[in-house]
Amino acid sequence: MKIGVLVFPGSNCDHDCRHVFQNVLGQPVEMVWHKDALPAGLDAVVIPGGFSYGDYLRTGAIARFSPVMGGVKEFAQRGGLVIGICNGFQILLEAGLLPGAMLRNRSLHFICKDVYVRVENAATPFTSACTPGQVLKIPIAHAEGNYYTDPVTLAGLQANAQVVFRYCTPDGKATADASPNGSLDNIAGIRNAEGNVLGMMPHPERCAEEMLGNEDGRLIFASMLEAVQQIKSKLSIVGS
């Protein structure tokens, strides 16, 4: 599987995403500068965390206009896998690839800590390695993760199983207190209607190795790997 990791001015989890795919999962990675075109032949695109354009004005507001984003939209329309993590999620929202917007955390602080999320939909290319309802421990690190959308859109997300992760207690209860940022309906991650674009606030790349004391995040990347292999094997059957 060939992964493209986007690099915006101000991205800072780009190295971490590369490390996970390249050194932990052994997959080739191409770093894609935001002013360049999206290279051909990618199996998945990662929009990493960080502070693109310093998070000035609004998180993700300026990055969405970067030249590379045109290619990302096309890639997504063709069914390519796109995952936006933290700032990447915020960029996907601003770019309209996912519905909704981010408000500041309820506490108004930047928060960095482990949180628990429940897998609400294990039938996505990003969660197939999880079991439905599985509780994952994954760290967050953001000041604007307070997800908001209008009631109609929210109902749609819920009806189409587009809510992929909800913040929860360690034993899996999605209580209001379990949400670190006040996000609507405890939303920690959503997918698009087609299912090939995921945005999530927690950072799975920060907990994908034994040495870091937690490997829960690896499930997300393993799922993506599996999904790509499935698509490829289908293609090769069709092609043969």
Add this chain to the structure above:
Amino acid sequence: MKAKVHVTLKQGILDPQGKAIEHALDSLGFKNAANVRVGKYMELDIDEKDRAKAEAEVKKMCEKLLANTIIEEYRYELT
């Protein structure tokens, strides 16, 4: 021309920053302040003589970049 743009959260959207300021004002003894809402204020120069054109420009800037119309509303003046 100078454009003055106000971007505020839409009515009905919780404004945690406004809440925090209200709370702080209260504990500072400003008991009669209420309904604090916080927004952004931007000033910029527009190199355009034609008022109508300038207005159209600013509106486009707001729609495209300066405001996120899912959560925010904007207004502007030209002087």
Add this chain to the structure above:
Amino acid sequence: MKAKVHVTLKQGILDPQGKAIEHALDSLGFKNAANVRVGKYMELDIDEKDRAKAEAEVKKMCEKLLANTIIEEYRYELT
């Protein structure tokens, strides 16, 4: 009474946010926008009939909390 408060960076203080927005507007093709400065805008209700008193209150709020007078300046209107 309603108070509208504008808090802006003092002259000469670096405004990284304004700079970034200007840059973004430029690359979006808004070539004739310049000198973008970003500030805060706050609205609040004041439960006070006497205009002079309300003004004094708001001024105090600005000095004490709403503005950081080391780097920011403020102005307000009452309506």
Add this chain to the structure above:
Amino acid sequence: MKQPAPLVITKDLIAQHNLTDDEYKKIVEILGREPNLTELGMFSVMWSEHCSYKSSRVHLRKLPTTGPRVVQGPGENAGAVEIGDGLCVVFKMESHNHPSFIEPYQGAATGVGGILRDVFTMGARPIALLDSLRFGGLDTAKNRHLMRGVVAGIGGYGNCMGVPTVGGEVRFDDIYSLNPLVNVFCLGIAHKDKIFRGTAAGVGNPVIYFGSKTGRDGIHGATMASDSFDDQSEQKRPTVQVGDPFQEKLLLEACLELMANDLLVGIQDMGAAGLTSSSCEMASRAGNGIELDLTHVPRREPGMTPYELMLSESQERMLMVAKAGKENDCIRICRKWDLDVAVVGTVTGDGILRVKDQGNIVAEIPAKSLADDGPRYERPYQPPAYQDMLTNLNYDAIPDVKDANEALLSLLESPTIASKRWVYEQYDHMVRTNSIIRPGSDAAVVRIKGTNKAVAMTVDCNGRYCLLHPYEGARLAVAEAARNLVCSGAEPIGLTDCLNFGNPERPDIMWQFVLAIEGMKDACEAFQIPIVSGNVSFYNETNGLSIYPTPMLGMVGLIEEADRTMTQWFKQEGDDIILLGSSREDLGGSEYLKVIHSREQGSPPYLSLEAEKVMQECVLNLIRSGSVQSVHDCSDGGLAVALAECCLSAQDRKLGAVVKLALGRLRRDAVLFGESQSRVLLSAKRENRQVVLDQARRLGVPAEVIGAVGGNQLVIYLGDEHSTTKTVDVPLSTLHDRWADSLERMLVQE
């Protein structure tokens, strides 16, 4: 543009530039003429205490700075120490105390920006930050405001840069109310043979400015002097620098790309004294001169004078000396990262820093004189009259502890001891995915990708110990820092410092300084830890009241096998709890005396460097051989607090303990809360008990099994073999409530 009118340098003007008459005479001597205003400004900043170390230099020289691993000692932007695999760690610590008091958010933020630049100009990618903070008590709104602002500022800058803030230290004492301390430590990683230095070698090489534009930020000079430029310039001149971490992130990536492409001869950031210091120091180090043409300097505001341009402290700017002919490559890379860039000068062979503007020469000073020939003072020193009053303490007048449960809880919720979760959760401490040990244990540990190694870091200083005895206090700080590293499985390999003191012109303050240096020297020599970089911050005094002498230390340790790191919390029910070291009646200067008895008095705890060394050796051996489950040193609040921390500090699971401590001839409070040094709490599986005890015996380290891990309480019995009394018995949930959220409770109130 307004040129400064040919100006008579008056006595007033000299005084406003903080130069003495003698210093001014020396300037005239160097130049062979009177300086003009720009030159006067340049001398004044370069010869300031901050840049010239004029009061400290003669003493700093005593510190040990060499060792087999040292690649770069003091004198460059940061120090560098080898860690094997062709790599070295580059680190330094800096203060931003005064700016943070004026504007806590921006002051702290730009402090982080400055120390990051110091590290990445050396060719190192920063991989960790630590912060060491001092505030007055949180019972005043002002102090809470300062702390909130400082923490937000550090987070605001570090988080955006993508450099994790992995640890730190916060202490509270009212003495810091008007002089809070904000010290930030940064560590980067570089190839040993690709370290960059601030040198302007090679006559004819181009001097290139890049980064942000220059504005009127933080121009020193004197208020009155500015009137001579322009009536309004004072008003236009921001006293506070505003940081732009986004710009700095671009600067970092651009620098590393420039360095990877073999384009540079030398590079230095523009920190204090901006363009002046970077140009004259680079020239001086190479024995060369530099000719600058200010006409090309990118600027944020119109009408800036040469004086302002040379003295501006606008953030996020760099000066590089490129290889001749590589200008365009440099410019291309800077532009890629959206940075302003301009060739502003050339390296010359005459040793002169020559500044031109619009075709006129506006300053002409021998670079070496400006950078290195500043004044040096051997300021008089003498112990203050009150020193004996501080140390004399009649313990008989202090009743022994009655309710030990309540005393323990009071200590646990006192801000200096309470969990710092409220602070470090606002810092991204995981970005770069190296944080093996996150904040909350004795030291922070980050792995070095591509090797088996990890690096441990800690910042430490107990200012109260230093007040009571500056020499002992400094030794204790070195010992504690080393102990914190060793407890996480690391061998200490290098040290940086940030020496925060009052006014050096006062003999009592100078005495504190001189003794602290002696203490650091003796301890560093005993442990063989070189000091490779550092910083001095004097004049931390308001209305004649000085802070406690606070020689902050940032120590770095190496862990050869990253999977052999150690944390402080208990791991498993049934494990033995073993105490290494012995307890004495060390209540002087303790947190207990302060919190429970409101006294900051007595002699600081006794420290034998020899005993400390063998104890540390013992701990390292035990960790490396995999014989122990947890290791925690005893510091503030003594044994009882250390035990509580072992119970509480694990993220997921709290474990209780039952222990029995020998009272001997000691007071109960001394055993529970005394701060005797060279003590460490271990936990080990039962089957490893003998291994641990044997190892300790072999090295002559006192060791004793004092209890076992388990239960939902912390229970401490005091007594001897005949009779014991249950003195402490508190449920974990109560301990946790008082300790974990204490800071948050204090800080969320308005």
